Amino acid sequence: MVDKTIFQDKTAVFYTLGCKLNFSETSTIGVMLKELGVRNARKGEQADICVVNTCSVTEMADKKCRQAIHRLVKNHPNAFVIVTGCYAQLKPGEVSSIPGVDLVVGAEQKGEILSFVENLVKKDVGESYTVPTKDIRTFSPSCSKGDRTRYFLKVQDGCNNYCTYCTIPMARGRSRNGSIASMVEQARQVAASGGKEIVITGVNIGDFGRTTGESFLDLIKELDKVDGIERYRISSIEPDLLTDEIIEFCAQSRAFMPHFHIPLQSGSDHVLKLMHRHYDRALFADKILKIKELIPNAFIGVDVMVGCRGETPECFQDSYDFINSLPLTQLHVFTYSERPGTKALEIDYVVPAKERHARSQKLLEWSDVQTQHFYADHIGSEKLVLLEKPKPGMPFHGFTDNYIRVEVPYAQAKHDNMLVKVRLGDFNEDKSALTATILEEIC
Numbered sequence: 001m002v003d004k005t006i007f008q009d010k011t012a013v014f015y016t017l018g019c020k021l022n023f024s025e026t027s028t029i030g031v032m033l034k035e036l037g038v039r040n041a042r043k044g045e046q047a048d049i050c051v052v053n054t055c056s057v058t059e060m061a062d063k064k065c066r067q068a069i070h071r072l073v074k075n076h077p078n079a080f081v082i083v084t085g086c087y088a089q090l091k092p093g094e095v096s097s098i099p100g101v102d103l104v105v106g107a108e109q110k111g112e113i114l115s116f117v118e119n120l121v122k123k124d125v126g127e128s129y130t131v132p133t134k135d136i137r138t139f140s141p142s143c144s145k146g147d148r149t150r151y152f153l154k155v156q157d158g159c160n161n162y163c164t165y166c167t168i169p170m171a172r173g174r175s176r177n178g179s180i181a182s183m184v185e186q187a188r189q190v191a192a193s194g195g196k197e198i199v200i201t202g203v204n205i206g207d208f209g210r211t212t213g214e215s216f217l218d219l220i221k222e223l224d225k226v227d228g229i230e231r232y233r234i235s236s237i238e239p240d241l242l243t244d245e246i247i248e249f250c251a252q253s254r255a256f257m258p259h260f261h262i263p264l265q266s267g268s269d270h271v272l273k274l275m276h277r278h279y280d281r282a283l284f285a286d287k288i289l290k291i292k293e294l295i296p297n298a299f300i301g302v303d304v305m306v307g308c309r310g311e312t313p314e315c316f317q318d319s320y321d322f323i324n325s326l327p328l329t330q331l332h333v334f335t336y337s338e339r340p341g342t343k344a345l346e347i348d349y350v351v352p353a354k355e356r357h358a359r360s361q362k363l364l365e366w367s368d369v370q371t372q373h374f375y376a377d378h379i380g381s382e383k384l385v386l387l388e389k390p391k392p393g394m395p396f397h398g399f400t401d402n403y404i405r406v407e408v409p410y411a412q413a414k415h416d417n418m419l420v421k422v423r424l425g426d427f428n429e430d431k432s433a434l435t436a437t438i439l440e441e442i443c
Contacts, residue, residue, distance in 0.1 A: 007036040010048040013076065014040075015068050018055025020235045021201045022085055024152030026053040027144035029084075041076075050079045054087035054095075056171060059337035062087055066098065073100030086171035139176045139211070143186040143198075149388040149398075149417050150233075151195045155183055155219065156202030160210075161238075163265075164276050164343040165308055165336060168203060175207045180219050184226060191228025196419060196443070197386050198223075199233045206241025217246050224253050230419055230443070231386060231401070236261040236303070239287050240279040247287070251294040258298040259403040260291055261332075265305045267322030268315040274347055275308065281322055288326050299374070299403040301330045304363055307356030308336040309347035316359055324366065329374045329403075331367035335360045375404055375427065375434055382423050384442060389416040397433060400424075405433040412438045419443050 012033055016026040029051055030040070041047040050072045054065040065087045073081060082103045083095050089106040096104045142154040156177040159169050190198055200220075202208070208216040216237075223232060232255050237246075239262050250256040262284075266272050269280050291298050304323065306316065323331070335356050338345060351359075383400040387408065390396050396413040398406055407428050413420070422436035 004036050007033065007038050010038045011041040011045060012038050012049040012051065013047040013072065013079075014051045014053070015072060016053045017061065017065055017068060018053070018057065018085065019201070020152055020199055021154060021157075021203060022053045022055060023148075024142045024144065024154045024201050025085075025140075026051065027148075027152065028142040029053075031144050047076045047079045050076050050081045052081070052083045052085075054083060054085035056085075056087040056090050056167060056339075058334065059339070060335070062091070065095075069095075069098050069101060073098075086168070089171045090167060139178050141178055141182065141186065143190065145195065149386065150197045150199055151190045152199050152201050152235075153183065153186060153190075154201050156205045156208045159204045160207070161204065161278060162276065162343075164274065164347070165305065165339065167339045167342060170341060172203050175204055176211045177202070177208045179212050180214050180222050183219060184222050187223055187226040187229055191226060194417065196229065196417060197231035197233070198229055199235050201235045204238060204241075205235065206237040216241070217243065217249065220246070220249060220253070220256060224249075224255050229255055232256045233259050233403075234261070236263060238263060238278070239284045242287050244290060247290050247294060257401045257403070258295045259301075259401070260298060261301040261303075262287065263303040264323070265303060266308070266311070266315075267304075267319035268311070271308065271311050271315050271319065274310040274344075275305075276343070285322075285326060288328070292327050297378075297402050299329045300327070301332060301403075302328050303332045303334065305334045305336050306359040306363060307351040307353075309338075309344045309351075310349050311336075311351055312349060320362065320366075323363070328370060330371045331363055333360050333363045333367065372427075372431060378402075378404055378424050379426060379434065380424060382421060382439065383436075385420055385422050385436065387413055387416050387418045387420060406436045407433045408436050408438055414441075 014026050014030055016022050033049070038049065052065070052069055052072060055061040069081070069083060080102050081100050082105060083101055084105040088095050088104050092104045092106070095101060139157055143151060145151045156175065158173040158175045160175045162169050187198060206216050208214070208219055220232070234256070242262060264284055265275060265277060267281055272280060288300060291300060383404070385398040385400055385406050387396045387398045390410065395410050396408045396416070400406060404424070406422060406424065408422065419442040420438045421440040421442060422438050425435040425437065428435055
């Protein structure tokens with residue numbers, strides 16, 4: 001039993017790097033602390049506890065994690081600093097050596113943070129403590145929103161694919177999940193608390209059911225029945241696990257939005273084989289065309305990695321031409337970096353850093369054009385938007401069903417978490433969103 005008196009009137013700040021799964025788990029830690037009496041530190045206020053949830057997908061991610069930790073230690077010199085997540089799991093010694101870090105907790109031990117903090121605060125230790133890494137075998141549930149409007153529901157963790165460039169299986173362990181019944185119950189709790197939108201997260205969510213004998217299709221069918229939840233979004237799903245049945249269900253479902261995020265990584269079959277991906281580009285193209293056939297206005301975001309070992313100039317051009325042939329909405333471009341312990345290091349051809357950057361920029365420019373074309377096609381149309389909490393002095397914003405970012409004048413909106421009908425106007429000043437006028441409050 002945790003001694004709550006230790007945490008009363010304490011303040012905390014949270015910093016998350018990486019994927020939506022990390023955001024879900026950070027907000028769950030925040031809820032745990034809040035239940036003990038810890039409140040979020042106000043802007044400019046010194047915090048008693050700092051929590052950094054880290055990513056380690058690239059060397060740049062590691063660097064950003066270190067920078068975030070240094071910054072928090074500097075801004076909150078008397079705080080108890082906790083570092084968790086994938087970087088902490090993979091390189092606990094490196095993290096614990098950073099000045100100011102008090103506790104290093106692996107990716108699957110976040111639930112033990114409170115008891116460790118309690119014990120260490122009581123002892124008033126003066127050096128970093130690292131929780132011994134344990135086997136990553138259990139599934140830790142997480143469903144919360146932190147200071148956001150949308151909830152993030154963790155349905156699965158870990159990955160069995162072992163792609164040659166990736167360290168995630170080492171950080172997160174093998175694929176595992178909770179039951180459909182437990183996920184539905186968490187969705188019902190979100191609805192009871194007034195939540196209207198849930199983002200389904202995990203490391204490899206299409207693999208849901210491996211440990212319970214169920215399936216991702218069965219999961220989304222049951223979630224769709226939960227009263228009160230107006231919207232679901234699938235955060236990311238592998239193309240070989242995105243079945244035609246899943247696409248067909250989303251096309252006619254009550255609450256699943258016309259919004260897909262699908263990792264491609266490369267449009268070159270040669271590079272896909274080097275990566276040990278479980279599909280070829282023909283299968284990927286088939287999935288994209290299936291979505292557009294059934295859901296013409298769907299937003300399709302795609303992950304692409306550039307500059308990986310073995311990606312010759314010819315392979316990159318092949319990949320670029322393939323991407324250019326598809327009706328995609330947006331690219332999430334990652335520049336490859338060497339990760340210790342991965343099989344990719346055994347591949348001979350190395351892309352120079354300068355060339356990696358140039359390839360990344362070429363794809364990002366292509367992506368910007370595609371996204372703006374997609375937005376422009378919807379100017380003048382009427383859409384439902386879930387309003388999200390604005391930053392001070394900023395307009396309300398939100399997303400349409402097909403993930404067009406929208407800005408609404410502050411004076412028009414009453415509060416966040418409102419589902420409203422809007423008419424989409426022109427681009428805002430920096431072309432990051434469309435302006436909109438509220439026509440009707442739905443709920």
